[in-house]
Amino acid sequence: MSVVGHSPPPFFKRGPAPLARLFFFVSLSIALLVADLRFHTLEWARLGAATLLWPLQRAAYLPVDAGMDLGGYLSSLRRLKDDNDALRKQQLATANLLLRQTHLDQENQRLRALLDMKERQPAVGQVAEILYAARDPFSRRVIMNKGLQAGVEAGQAVVDELGVIGQVTRVLPMTSEVTLLTDKDQAIPVEVRRNGLRGILAGAGSGAMELRFMPANADVQAGDLLTTSGLDGIYLPGLPVAKVIGIERDNSMAFAHVACEPVAGVERNGLVLVLGRRIAPDRPEEDVRAPEPPTKGKQSRARTR
Amino acid sequence: MQPTHSSRRILLPVKGWFILLTLVGATLANLVPLGRLPLLPDWVALTLTFWCIREPLRVSMGTAFVLGLIMDIADASIMGQHALAYVLLAFTAGQLSRRILWFPLFEQALHVFPMLLGTQLIMLIVRLIAGAEFPGLSWFIGSLVGAALWHPVTYLLLLPQYQPVERDDNRPI
Secondary structure, three states: OOOOOOOOOOOOOOOOOHHHHHHHHHHHHHHHHHHHHHHOOOHHHHHHHHHHHHHHHHHHHHHHHHHHHHHHHHOOHHHHHHHHHHHHHHHHHHHHHHHHHHHHHHHHHHHHHHOOOOOOOOOOEEEEEEEEEOOOOOOOEEEEOOOHHHOOOOOOEEEOOOOEEEEEEEEOOOOEEEEEOOOOOOEEEEEEOOOOOEEEEEEEEOOEEEEEEEEOOOOOOOOOEEEEOOOOOOOOOOOEEEEEEEEEOOOOOOEEEEEEEEOOOOOOOOEEEEEOOOOOOOOOOOOOOOOOOHHHHHHHHHHHO | OOOOOOOOOOOOOOOHHHHHHHHHHHHHHHHOOOOOOOOOOOHHHHHHHHHHHHOOOOOOHHHHHHHHHHHHHHHOOOOOHHHHHHHHHHHHHHHHHHHHOOOOHHHHHHHHHHHHHHHHHHHHHHHHHOOOOOOOHHHHHHHHHHHHOHHHHHHHHHHHHHOOOOOOOOOOO
């Protein structure tokens, strides 16, 4: 048996007993788990370590990258031409809308000014590319190629050409993690486009989503489009999110089970748009008193002047 | 002497840098972003088990803990999830190393399979307590593939120790 190796057996310095070491490392791991899960105190350590790991990750990504490049190079001229034609047709089809967009925006602004409403926030964003899905099998996250260096912040919404796909949840120097809408911990406030009914959409695992806490008699139909309601202060209102695919109304349950599927290519990789951080509208004052009589109000205003 | 895999064969001493190189290589293999292919084994766990069985005095729980932290950060999972599982794996492998090395390679793989499966189960329990979704039974195929790869992995990782004592310049390996 050559278990001990070929060096002379170490009689004296063996360190602590294995059980003692096991106890030490296990308690250290559990302490880390609790610190990360309960108190979220390890983000800075993670940021530093991830920066050090970045070259290794980049090196591991190289073969996949090269393979994709090769695949792109070998894709036939024919397909590229077809793609080009399709895109040109699509551009022509949407040109009508695009040309009138500026005009409509201005008109909308004027009308909103007339109605004395707050102006809509302009949507700005930057294009990023989804590199790969995170290896963690327990959550649905993807890694994007823009990070702290590009000014991405945690909390920003990520959309593709069809609708919302998720939200930036962790930012590293070169990359950032996007939690997809189908993740079990991800929720998004939505409204039914047809009738403005509000609700909360959450991931249900295995690529599906569920509209939670809908009363059994709520006016939701299969095929309804759900859009962001904008009440959360994070997502801009009106972005398409999901489509209702089936409703199960059970009298024994207080809520209906509304199954949805995402509109956007949530589980596909490609180019995405990271929407700029939205400035949340001011919340109304909590203790609004009954309006004072007008004369008194005028007096007090005069006094402050 | 013919290269045999029985533990009775006298091997050259292992070099420290080779252990480090294989562990870094396994980490790199784990980092290759292939998405959620369920067939891929956890290379780090496999290599770690191998060295914990072969060299229990050099590679044990400390190495496992550091590797676990690296995988936690690279995988974007909870800090301590891999670390806890790998430390327990290294402890089990170290305790069983004297027993396992008596067996031929196929029966060694039968020992390694429950260890790899246990590592996955610990991670599963930790994440389910934290409220994650169940990844599906296909995720556990990874440890089956890992155990099936025990034979080639053993051969590969022991290759530098098979060199004869008298150096023969005409020998290819």
